[in-house]
Amino acid sequence: MSTDSPQQAPAPEASMCYRHPDRETYVRCTRCDRPICPDCMRVASVGHQCPECVRDGNRTVREARTVFGGRVRARPVVTLTLIGLNVxxxxxxxxxxxxxxxxxxxxxxxxxxxxxxxxxxxxxxxxxxxxxxxxxxxxxxxxxxxxxxxxxxxxxxxxxxxxxxxxxxxxxxxxxxxxxxxxxxxxxxxxxxxxxxxxxxxxxxxxxxxxxxxxxxxxxxxxxxxxxxxxxxxxxxxxxxxxxxxxxxxxxxxxxxxxxxxxxxxxxxxxxxxxxxxxxxxxxxxxxxxxxxxx
Structure with missing residues (x-):
């Protein structure tokens, strides 16, 4: 009977954060695969993304609009402004x-x-x-x-x-x-x-x-x-x-x-x-x- 111990998988190799070269990290952006440290991680639907990929993704998201083409807003800023001007x-x-x-x-x-x-x-x-x-x-x-x-x-x-x-x-x-x-x-x-x-x-x-x-x-x-x-x-x-x-x-x-x-x-x-x-x-x-x- 062999007495050799089972071979263990090599530990993952640490990389340096692409935005902070002095910080080691084992996490990579799920979109661009660049290494990111905890300060650069942005929670995504799957894994984490870097700030640049999050910013680029937001540019491609279609802004919600009403049936008449207006942007959906939470506050009636114009109405409040008009009332203020009248007062x-x-x-x-x-x-x-x-x-x-x-x-x-x-x-x-x-x-x-x-x-x-x-x-x-x-x-x-x-x-x-x-x-x-x-x-x-x-x-x-x-x-x-x-x-x-x-x-x-x-x-x-x-x-x-x-x-x-x-x-x-x-x-x-x-x-x-x-x-x-x-x-x-x-x-x-x-x-x-x-x-x-x-x-x-x-x-x-x-x-x-x-x-x-x-x-x-x-x-x-x-x-x-x-x-x-x-x-x-x-x-x-x-x-x-x-x-x-x-x-x-x-x-x-x-x-x-x-x-x-x-x-x-x-x-x-x-x-x-x-x-x-x-x-x-x-x-x-x-x-x-x-x-x-x-x-």
């Missing part, structure tokens, strides 16, 4: 009355004619946007602070849902162009009438919520009721700019249809084209009215 502007109004005069929607016309160097008609086109962040001050009759409270409530309720499904960029375009669309219609119909408020943008969100809801097959009766009630208030009470509300509603509806029903194969191209066309149309209408008022 800051309202504080500015309380601190200084000239703040409203400087940024409200004014066509530059009065019952006695145009005021040179004042209003949209004299080059202050920024008023088409800045007016959407102003609201009636607390001493403005029966509306007062309820003006901003209702608009911010509507933005908080509708904004996160639309921002989540459309994506941040599309939601921002929808909000801004709806606000501008409402002010442009006011400029076309009644350039003598000053106005403030985010209501044009909010009505744009109303329209978008309805269109997106129909596209996704959800119950839209609630938003229809909200639109009808608000339109009734718009045309019932004095001191409310129906042009701003209707202009925002129409602009939001047009953009929402383009965002929601763009064919998947050309989704981004159609959405960008529609946004561009709406923006250009608003600029052209504003320019045409300005020429008519100043010539």
């Amino acid at each position: 800051l502007a309202y504080i500015g109004e309380l601190v200084s009355r000239p703040f409203v005069d400087r940024f409200e929607m004014v066509g530059g016309m009065t019952a006695h004619g145009r005021i040179p160097g004042f209003g949209v008609a004299d080059g202050e086109w920024y008023r088409l946007i800045t007016a959407a962040f102003l609201h009636m001050p607390m001493n403005a009759g029966s509306f007062g602070i309820t003006h901003i409270l209702f608009n911010m409530w509507a933005l908080w309720v509708l904004g996160p849902q639309l921002e989540n499904v459309l994506g941040r960029t599309r939601f921002t375009v929808l909000y801004v162009l709806s606000a501008v669309g409402g002010n442009v219609l006011l400029y076309l119909v009644d350039p003598q009438q000053p106005a403030v408020g985010a209501s044009g943008a909010i009505f744009g969100l109303f329209a978008a919520f309805f269109v997106v809801g129909r596209r996704l097959g959800v119950d839209t009766r609630g938003i229809v009721f909200l639109i009808v009630i608000n339109l009734m208030f718009t045309f019932t009470f004095s001191g409310i700019s129906w042009e701003g509300h209707v202009g925002g509603l129409v602009t939001g509806a047009v953009l929402a249809v383009a965002f929601a029903y763009a064919p998947r194969q050309r989704q981004k191209a159609v959405q960008v084209a529609a946004s561009t066309v709406v923006a250009v149309l608003l600029v052209v209408l504003t320019a045409a009215q300005t020429v008519a008022l100043t010539s």
